[in-house]
Amino acid sequence: MAKFKKKTNVKQDIPTSSMPDVVFMLLFFFMVTTEMRKSTLEVKQQIPKATQLRKLMRKSLVANLYVGEPTKTQVYGKEPKIQADDTFIDTKDIIRWVNEQKAKLDEVERDQITVSLKVDKDAKRGLIADIETELRKANARKLLYSTLEDNDRDSN
Amino acid sequence: MPRATPEIPNASMADIAFLLLVFFLVTTTIPNNKGLSIALPPPPEANPPEDVKIQERNMFKIQINSSDALLIEGEPREDIRTLKDEIKAFVLNNGKDPASSDNPEKAIVSFKTDRGTSHKRFVELLDIVQAAYYDLYAEQAGVTNAEFRDAASDLSIPKNRAIYEKGRAGIPLNISIADPTKVGN
Numbered sequence: 001m002a003k004f005k006k007k008t009n010v011k012q013d014i015p016t017s018s019m020p021d022v023v024f025m026l027l028f029f030f031m032v033t034t035e036m037r038k039s040t041l042e043v044k045q046q047i048p049k050a051t052q053l054r055k056l057m058r059k060s061l062v063a064n065l066y067v068g069e070p071t072k073t074q075v076y077g078k079e080p081k082i083q084a085d086d087t088f089i090d091t092k093d094i095i096r097w098v099n100e101q102k103a104k105l106d107e108v109e110r111d112q113i114t115v116s117l118k119v120d121k122d123a124k125r126g127l128i129a130d131i132e133t134e135l136r137k138a139n140a141r142k143l144l145y146s147t148l149e150d151n152d153r154d155s156n
Numbered sequence: 157m158p159r160a161t162p163e164i165p166n167a168s169m170a171d172i173a174f175l176l177l178v179f180f181l182v183t184t185t186i187p188n189n190k191g192l193s194i195a196l197p198p199p200p201e202a203n204p205p206e207d208v209k210i211q212e213r214n215m216f217k218i219q220i221n222s223s224d225a226l227l228i229e230g231e232p233r234e235d236i237r238t239l240k241d242e243i244k245a246f247v248l249n250n251g252k253d254p255a256s257s258d259n260p261e262k263a264i265v266s267f268k269t270d271r272g273t274s275h276k277r278f279v280e281l282l283d284i285v286q287a288a289y290y291d292l293y294a295e296q297a298g299v300t301n302a303e304f305r306d307a308a309s310d311l312s313i314p315k316n317r318a319i320y321e322k323g324r325a326g327i328p329l330n331i332s333i334a335d336p337t338k339v340g341n
Contacts, residue, residue, distance in 0.1 A: 020166070023173040030180035047188070048276045050283040052290055052301075055309040056189040116191065119275045126271025128278075129336045132196055141196040145279055146188060 039086045042076075043068035048121040049150035056144060061112050063101040063140075065094075067127065068120030080123045082131065091130045098138035114142040192282055194331070213255055214262045216246045218281060222272030222339045226281075236284065243288035247327065260292075260327040267333045285331055293323030 043066050056062050066083040070076035081088045084097050102110045115135055119128060135143065219227040226233045247263045249256035257263035265285050269278055287301070294304040297319045304323055307316035 016170075020170040020173055023170055023177055027173055027177045027180065030177065030184055034180050034184040048279040050192055050279055052192060052283050052286040052305065053190040054193040054305055057310045057312075059189065062189060116189065121274065121276035121279075123275045124271060125269045125273040125275065125278055125336050126338075128275060129269075129271070132333075133200065133335075136196050136199045139199065141198070142193075143196055144191040144193050145275075145282070146191040147279060147283075148188070149190065 039083070041066060041083070042072070042088065043070055043081060043083050044120050044122075045118060046121050047118060047146055047148050050145075050147040051150050053147060053149055054144070056114060056116070058112075061105065061109060062114050062116050062144075063098070064116050064118060065131065066118045067123050067131070069122065080120065080127055082127075091127075091134055094131060094134035095138040098135065098140045102140070111139070112142070113140050114144055115140050116144045116146050118146040192279065192286060194282075194333070210264065211258070211262075214257045214264055216243060216257075216263070216265045217268070218266065218285070219268045220270065220273045220277055220281065222270040224274055224277040236281075239284050240288045240291070243285060244292060247288070247292060264330040264332055267331065269334075269336045270339050271336045272339060273336065282331075289327070289329050289331075292327055296325065296327070297323035299323075 045066060045068055064084075067080055069078055069080050070088075076088070082091065082094075083089070089097055098113070098115070102113055105113065117128070117131070132143070135141065217227075217229055221227070226236065228239065243265060246256050246265075247260050249258075249263070250260070251258050267278075267281070267285075290301050290304055294301045297304055297307075299307070299319060304319065307313075307319040311317045311320060
């Protein structure tokens with residue numbers, strides 16, 4: 001009976017000496033690109049898709065408003081709500097909120113504030129239009145409807 | 157006696173690095189600062205000025221009702237694939253077709269939605285209208301649509317500003333978004 005002789009002397013180990021270097025490289029990548037989210041999201045966020053996107057360059061000039069159905073529907077109900085920072089705000093509080101955001105900026109840059117509206121795709125136009133009216137009163141007239149890039153459609 | 161060389165133990169380094177790596181992997185969020193940019197009109201005044209008469213031919217009307225159905229130039233519509241080209245033709249009509257716009261400066265694309273219109277549908281239509289305008293700008297500036305939008309995002313660079321101004325010349329972005337009606341909510 002033929003015998004299959006096991007090959008010996010063949011090294012099967014993956015070299016591990018460079019592993020820390022590889023891991024460190026990944027680590028640095030994530031450390032540099034990471035950005036801590038300041039507030040926990042309390043509203044549903046399924047952002048709609050679009051093709052004609054514009055990018056905001058100056059991050060310090062951007063103030064975020066989140067709109068959508070609350071995640072804790074049993075506590076807050078099913079009606080879409082507006083979240084600013086960590087709390088829900090009413091439409092009538094938006095002027096005050098904009099002024100707080102403007103106060104954080106340098107005086108020369110206050111008019112350049114851009115409000116990024118992150119709106120769930122199922123939210124209704126009525127609420128958004130109310131927000132827009134308040135933003136006009138607060139003189140924060142640069143607006144961005146936050147959307148994701150739609151790769152299925154041709155953007156040209 | 158040989159001098160003992162001080163050494164940091166290397167064996168646990170990978171573990172520590174892994175731990176940190178996992179932490180950053182979990183906490184990281186890719187920030188999204190992209191979207192459809194619009195400029196809101198000045199604040200509503202207490203005494204609204206008299207209605208400015210705008211000729212019917214200079215308006216391209218897009219209406220969306222509370223069940224997300226479309227009415228374009230008064231006609232119910234389902235297929236919106238040709239809409240972009242229709243808007244481009246409308247803006248660049250320059251008085252050729254008596255039913256369409258006089259010139260690009262007078263042409264207005266008017267949006268009318270309902271309070272019950274979904275944000276998704278609104279963004280879809282606004283995207284098409286902006287696509288039509290950006291196509292025109294890009295064509296006039298001699299770049300592609302994506303290049304034009306990139307340039308418009310950062311106007312602090314002189315080259316970008318030149319592209320932007322060349323593209324925008326003579327064609328203002330006249331998109332009017334009216335207050336929604338109150339059928340659904």
